[in-house]
Amino acid sequence: MNRKIILLVDDDCDDAEFFKWAMAGTEETFAIEFVDSGDAALQLLSELKSLPDLILLDAGMPKMDGWELLKIIKQEQRFAKVPVIMMATSSRMKGIDEAQFLGAHAYIVKPSDFNELKLIMHELCIGVQNDLTGTLQKMHSNLPKNIFTFS
Template structure:
C-alpha cells in the first residue's frame, strides 16, 4: 500500500514536535515529511518521487515566509492539484485574505491545545483519504474561529 505524503513546513521546532506527536500511530498510512524552511521545502519537493497529498505551510518563517513559498509552489504546474493549507498563530484578516488570494485551500489558526491539534490532524488524514474539501468544511463548522476555507477549483 502506498502511504499518503504530508509535507509540513515549519521553522518552529516546538510546533514541529507537536505535529510529530499528533501524527503518532499513522506511520502505516502516512509519511510525514518535516522541513524547517521554504528553501528546504522547495528542495524536497524537487526530489520527491511522488507528489505530496497535502502541504501544510507555516506563515511566519524567516527568509522565505509561508506566503512566498505558497507563491513558488503555485507557480509550478506539477503541484497545481496538491492541496495547501496555511497555518499561523493568529486570525489576522490580511493573512486569511492573502492565503485565499494565493490559492491555499484553507487557513488554520494553530491550536495551542495539543488535543485539538491532534483532532484536526486526524480529521485531515481522513479527508486526504476520502474528501478533503468536505472534511475542511466540517472542521470550519466545528471551529469557525480557527478554520477558514476557500473555494478554489482544484
C-alpha cells in the same frame, strides 16, 4: 499499500514535534516529511518521486516566508494541484484573505491545545484519504475560529 505523504513546512521545531506527536498511530497510512524552511521545501519537492498529498505551510518563517513559498508552489505547474493549508498563530483577516488569494485550500490558526491539534490532524488525515474539501468545510463548522476554508 502506498502511504499518503503530508509535507510539514515550519521553522519552529517545537511545533513540528507537536504535529508529529499528534500524528502518532498513523505511520502505516501516512508519512510525515518535515522541513524547516521554504528553500528546503522546494528542494524536497523537486526530489520526491511522488508529490505530497497535502502541504501544511507555516506562514511566518525567516528568509522565504510561507506566503512566498505558497506563491511559488501555485505558480509551478508540477506542484500547483497539491493542496496547501496555511497555518499561523494569528486569525487576522489580512492573512486569511492572502492565503485565499494565493490559492491555499484553507487557513488554520494553530491551536495552543494539544488535544485540539490532534483532532485537527486526525480530521485532515481523513480528508486526505477521502474528501479534503468536504472535511475542511466540516472542520470549519466545528471550529469556525480556527479553520477557514476557501473551496
